[in-house]
Amino acid sequence: MANSAMNRDRRLPAYRRELGFDPVAWLLARPGPQRWLDIGCGSAHALFEAGDVLSGHARIVGVDLVDYFGGPSRRGVDLVTASVLDWHPDEPFDLITSVHALHYVGDKLTALSRMSSWLTADGRLTANFDASALRDRDGATLGRRLSTALRRNGFDYNARNHRITRIGVGRPVWEFRYLGADAHAGPNYTGQDAVGSHYE
Numbered sequence: 001m002a003n004s005a006m007n008r009d010r011r012l013p014a015y016r017r018e019l020g021f022d023p024v025a026w027l028l029a030r031p032g033p034q035r036w037l038d039i040g041c042g043s044a045h046a047l048f049e050a051g052d053v054l055s056g057h058a059r060i061v062g063v064d065l066v067d068y069f070g071g072p073s074r075r076g077v078d079l080v081t082a083s084v085l086d087w088h089p090d091e092p093f094d095l096i097t098s099v100h101a102l103h104y105v106g107d108k109l110t111a112l113s114r115m116s117s118w119l120t121a122d123g124r125l126t127a128n129f130d131a132s133a134l135r136d137r138d139g140a141t142l143g144r145r146l147s148t149a150l151r152r153n154g155f156d157y158n159a160r161n162h163r164i165t166r167i168g169v170g171r172p173v174w175e176f177r178y179l180g181a182d183a184h185a186g187p188n189y190t191g192q193d194a195v196g197s198h199y200e
């Protein structure tokens with residue numbers, strides 16, 4: 001689902017703030033060439049700004065369900081219109097980010113699995129993630145069952161700042177089966193309407 005009220009225009013300083021680290025500095029601290037994937041990149045303005053700094057050091061790929069890009073692909077920044085749930089990259093990534101995009105994905109655990117499988121051995125995934133959006137058939141949060149499953153599958157989830165991180169490629173195994181999405185779940189911690197995800 002995509003709605004017109006969502007903020008798709010964050011610039012690089014907002015990416016730093018929302019991710020809790022500086023993706024450009026992180027990439028520059030590693031030997032090139034590096035590869036950065038941003039899922040749900042929106043206008044991609046943050047990626048264009050990063051591309052100017054990372055030119056020659058890192059290639060950037062922005063993927064979004066909607067072609068709302070603020071310009072065409074350019075040297076160092078490739079833009080792809082696709083869903084995180086069915087796109088297939090041709091190479092692994094050193095850094096994968098997702099800034100306030102997983103809130104709008106139905107099967108959030110499959111999205112996490114897919115992104116985890118696209119990392120290099122020491123790559124980093126960091127995304128804004130709201131565990132309370134994952135519910136059982138009756139609408140109750142998955143609570144400790146989910147936090148245990150996230151930890152067991154190598155994710156570090158911080159419920160205070162709603163960020164999830166993992167280091168290194170992995171293929172998570174979930175004890176949950178996706179039942180469907182609720183596009184009318186209402187606002188989440190960001191104040192924006194988000195999509196609820198039901199599992200059993």
Ligand SMILES: C[S@@+](CC[C@H](N)C(=O)[O-])C[C@H]1O[C@@H](n2cnc3c(N)ncnc32)[C@H](O)[C@@H]1O
Nearest residue numbers: 006008009010040041042064065083084099101
């Ligand atoms: C709130 S916007 C954030 C955009 C950008 N990250 C920013 O911070 O400016 C969320 C973005 O996620 C995208 N999105 C939603 N579902 C998606 C999916 N299944 N695959 C890829 N992108 C998706 C939306 O189209 C939207 O552009």
